[in-house]
Amino acid sequence: MKFIAGNWKMNGTRNALKNMVGALKNVDTENTIILCVPYTMLCIDSGGVALGAQDVSVHEKGAYTGEVSATMIAETGAKYVIVGHSERRQYHEETNSIVRQKAVMALNAGLTPIICVGETMEEKQAGKTMSIIESGVRESVPNDAGHNIIVAYEPRWAIGAGLTPTEAEIAEAHKLIADTLIGMGLTEIPVLYGASVKADNAADIMSIPNVDGVLVGGASLKSDDFIPIITSVK
Numbered sequence: 749m750k751f752i753a754g755n756w757k758m759n760g761t762r763n764a765l766k767n768m769v770g771a772l773k774n775v776d777t778e779n780t781i782i783l784c785v786p787y788t789m790l791c792i793d794s795g796g797v798a799l800g801a802q803d804v805s806v807h808e809k810g811a812y813t814g815e816v817s818a819t820m821i822a823e824t825g826a827k828y829v830i831v832g833h834s835e836r837r838q839y840h841e842e843t844n845s846i847v848r849q850k851a852v853m854a855l856n857a858g859l860t861p862i863i864c865v866g867e868t869m870e871e872k873q874a875g876k877t878m879s880i881i882e883s884g885v886r887e888s889v890p891n892d893a894g895h896n897i898i899v900a901y902e903p904r905w906a907i908g909a910g911l912t913p914t915e916a917e918i919a920e921a922h923k924l925i926a927d928t929l930i931g932m933g934l935t936e937i938p939v940l941y942g943a944s945v946k947a948d949n950a951a952d953i954m955s956i957p958n959v960d961g962v963l964v965g966g967a968s969l970k971s972d973d974f975i976p977i978i979t980s981v982k
């Protein structure tokens with residue numbers, strides 16, 4: 749069983765989500781399917797497909813105009829929330845410390861945080877890939893998270909770019925993440941790969957050791973693109 753998570757980012761409509769959920773009903777799979785969609789779509793009847801949000805406030809409630817708390821997300825019936833996505837880190841200057849606080853809020857509300865880490869092109873070119881990944885995990889994942897978390901490795905330079913690291917690079921990154929989590933006392937944590945995952949590379953990527961699934965951006969928006977990714981692995 750693999751985790752196949754879609755991140756719709758700021759795309760789609762409630763109708764598009766209803767159509768996707770309808771199409772997913774006919775898919776014969778043992779994989780866990782998650783759709784992380786804009787807040788406005790979280791209340792639709794998703795027919796058994798787990799929904800998630802894409803960000804959460806570090807605050808519980810109060811005068812924080814525009815923010816949405818973990819409790820509010822949980823109230824919709826959503827089960828997951830992405831925290832520390834590279835676009836949040838890039839455009840909203842979210843640091844590992846903020847990401848960790850968000851993960852804690854999610855856990856306290858009974859949500860499973862999908863905690864993203866990954867290096868920029870600049871960091872990659874400076875030979876810092878492994879240290880950025882390791883500090884990303886150590887500083888963004890709460891030590892007492894238990895089993896209720898997912899980590900996603902998203903090389904930031906490869907997102908939406910049609911670029912992917914080599915299989916050896918993905919293997920090395922995922923081994924480091926798994927080892928770092930174990931070093932923190934966190935075992936059996938699924939680690940997903942995300943960045944330019946498509947139907948034609950999904951099965952190969954998910955055959956790499958320590959890759960427990962994928963976090964898919966653009967190719968999760970249309971059922972014709974997403975379903976072949978889901979069915980590419982058992």
Ligand code: 13P
Pocket residue numbers: 755833902906907908909910942943944945963964965966967
């Ligand atoms: P793409 O699949 O569009 O590269 O996006 C990946 C991503 O950011 C998923 O969270």
